[in-house]
Amino acid sequence: MVDAPALRRMALKLPEAVDGSGEATLSFTVGGKGFAWTYLVRERPKGPRRPRPEVLAVRCDLARKEMLIAAAPERFFDDDHYRGYPAVLVRLEAVEADELAALLRDAWRLSAPKAILRRYEA
Numbered sequence: 001m002v003d004a005p006a007l008r009r010m011a012l013k014l015p016e017a018v019d020g021s022g023e024a025t026l027s028f029t030v031g032g033k034g035f036a037w038t039y040l041v042r043e044r045p046k047g048p049r050r051p052r053p054e055v056l057a058v059r060c061d062l063a064r065k066e067m068l069i070a071a072a073p074e075r076f077f078d079d080d081h082y083r084g085y086p087a088v089l090v091r092l093e094a095v096e097a098d099e100l101a102a103l104l105r106d107a108w109r110l111s112a113p114k115a116i117l118r119r120y121e122a
Helices: 004-012 062-071 097-111 114-121
Strands: 017-019 027-030 033-042 049-059 087-091
Touching (some): 004 017, 027 097, 062 087, 087 097
Antiparallel strands (some): 027 033, 049 087
């Protein structure tokens, strides 16, 4: 299980990661692009979205997303809003810290501008 303070520490260990979290949501960016954020659920069509702090959306490529969901549906899932979008939904109470840290590192790499990648991946 990963709680919000642990998640924040993991995300902010990544180079130039910015915490744009609000009172009820978490949001992490690099170079102005989001790589992880609180899942917002719509409970009825065209209704407002509300935060689900126990679920994190994490950017990842679509092939990996499908593999994660197929391999561990108790930890990873998708919904209609995210279907076809390069981010996987993660149940924080079910995921191990090291697994989430690796997922965040990969999300950071996918989101970081080339200049930032060159500075830190050399």
